[in-house]
Amino acid sequence: MTAPPPEAVRERALSTPLPAYVYDLDGLRAHAASVRAATPVEIFYAAKANPDPRVLTALAPYVDGVEVSSGGELAHVRAALPGARLAFGGPGKTDEELASAAGTGVDRIHVESPRELERLAALRRETDVLLRVNLPVAISGAALRMSGPFGMDPEALGACLDILEQAPWLTLRGLHAHLASGLEAEPLLEVAAQVLGWARTWMDGPKEVNLGGGMAVDYRNPGARFDWAAYGAGLASLRRPEETLRIEPGRALTAYCGWYVTEVLDLKRSHGEWYAVLRGGTHHLRTPVTKGHDQPFAVLPTGKRPGASDAVTLVGQLCTPKDVFARQVPVDRIALGDVVAFALAGAYAWNISHHDFLMHPKPMFEYVGHE
Numbered sequence: 001m002t003a004p005p006p007e008a009v010r011e012r013a014l015s016t017p018l019p020a021y022v023y024d025l026d027g028l029r030a031h032a033a034s035v036r037a038a039t040p041v042e043i044f045y046a047a048k049a050n051p052d053p054r055v056l057t058a059l060a061p062y063v064d065g066v067e068v069s070s071g072g073e074l075a076h077v078r079a080a081l082p083g084a085r086l087a088f089g090g091p092g093k094t095d096e097e098l099a100s101a102a103g104t105g106v107d108r109i110h111v112e113s114p115r116e117l118e119r120l121a122a123l124r125r126e127t128d129v130l131l132r133v134n135l136p137v138a139i140s141g142a143a144l145r146m147s148g149p150f151g152m153d154p155e156a157l158g159a160c161l162d163i164l165e166q167a168p169w170l171t172l173r174g175l176h177a178h179l180a181s182g183l184e185a186e187p188l189l190e191v192a193a194q195v196l197g198w199a200r201t202w203m204d205g206p207k208e209v210n211l212g213g214g215m216a217v218d219y220r221n222p223g224a225r226f227d228w229a230a231y232g233a234g235l236a237s238l239r240r241p242e243e244t245l246r247i248e249p250g251r252a253l254t255a256y257c258g259w260y261v262t263e264v265l266d267l268k269r270s271h272g273e274w275y276a277v278l279r280g281g282t283h284h285l286r287t288p289v290t291k292g293h294d295q296p297f298a299v300l301p302t303g304k305r306p307g308a309s310d311a312v313t314l315v316g317q318l319c320t321p322k323d324v325f326a327r328q329v330p331v332d333r334i335a336l337g338d339v340v341a342f343a344l345a346g347a348y349a350w351n352i353s354h355h356d357f358l359m360h361p362k363p364m365f366e367y368v369g370h371e
């Protein structure tokens with residue numbers, strides 16, 4: 001259970017057809033403003049967390065640019081935020097994608113391998129690049145370690161320098177390192193210190209380092225926030241005057257502004273446990289399945305109907321035992337027709353979900369706060 005949504009979200013939740021995503025744009029602005037104020041380095045929002053155009057528009061004044069990870073995201077963000085500074089990263093870029101970015105005003109291309117750099121060089125277009133390096137740093141407590149095909153081992157960077165030497169239309173600006181996600185401020189700063197320490201031995205001249213994203217969102221404690229003040233202060237003390245640092249947060253910027261709201265269609269006891277069957281399902285909000293957590297929620301009672309005051313498992317309408325939002329969560333009371341508002345549904349939620357499975361209707365999309 002979590003605190004009820006802000007009043008404007010609650011009002012909309014109780015008046016819109018359900019299920020619905022309700023985005024709190026004023027809440028997003030207030031949060032982004034506090035992140036901006038605490039962070040003394042460049043911020044590029046990682047669009048893959050939530051590319052909703054109205055979310056992008058609300059965020060834009062508080063970030064320096066947007067990081068995109070595909071040609072699709074590149075075209076989408078260009079249309080939503082004309083003129084925004086863009087960084088293009090991600091594994092497996094095709095020649096078409098590279099051509100849609102190189103020499104077209106994209107601020108940085110994050111290169112993932114020597115082969116990719118060769119293909120970029122073959123386009124012969126003026127382009128600023130960062131080399132994405134997969135450093136073997138010590139990381140404790142990460143939810144997701146970006147090991148495997150992301151970026152290059154340090155040994156591969158030498159091959160890139162050879163390619164760059166033959167391609168003067170490419171400008172090497174520095175390094176990119178997004179090594180983990182789900183870290184709190186202190187371990188993330190430890191990673192940053194290791195990355196910067198390594199980068200300083202590797203580069204000379206003007207230095208630019210993109211430290212990636214991965215700031216934690218605590219789904220067990222939805223009222224908590226990543227400690228941006230400590231992180232910002234730590235970055236300020238790590239940075240040297242001649243260095244440009246940049247971060248690319250996704251989840252920790254937009255998770256809090258989104259609510260997935262639905263209603264109780266059925267309530268039953270099965271083998272001794274209470275189940276609330278909700279309209280919609282994890283094909284709209286896949287986050288609890290992918291992360292293996294209980295999605296925090298608030299029950300908005302709508303009447304005096306028979307209910308349960310016990311631990312309840314919240315499931316959706318899909319014909320699979322995996323369609324579970326939260327397991328055996330104690331509730332004060334939950335009844336047929338009650339509205340259930342899932343918190344922290346603003347990032348890696350709708351846009352990572354398998355919407356068409358079982359052909360139920362799509363949710364509504366509602367925005368509260370000024371546009």
Ligand SMILES: *Cc1c(COP(=O)(O)O)cnc(C)c1O
Nearest residue numbers: 046178181213214248249250251
């Ligand atoms: C996904 C991703 C991010 C954002 O990660 P969050 O955990 O959402 O902050 C940033 N940079 C890169 C390269 C990514 O792949």
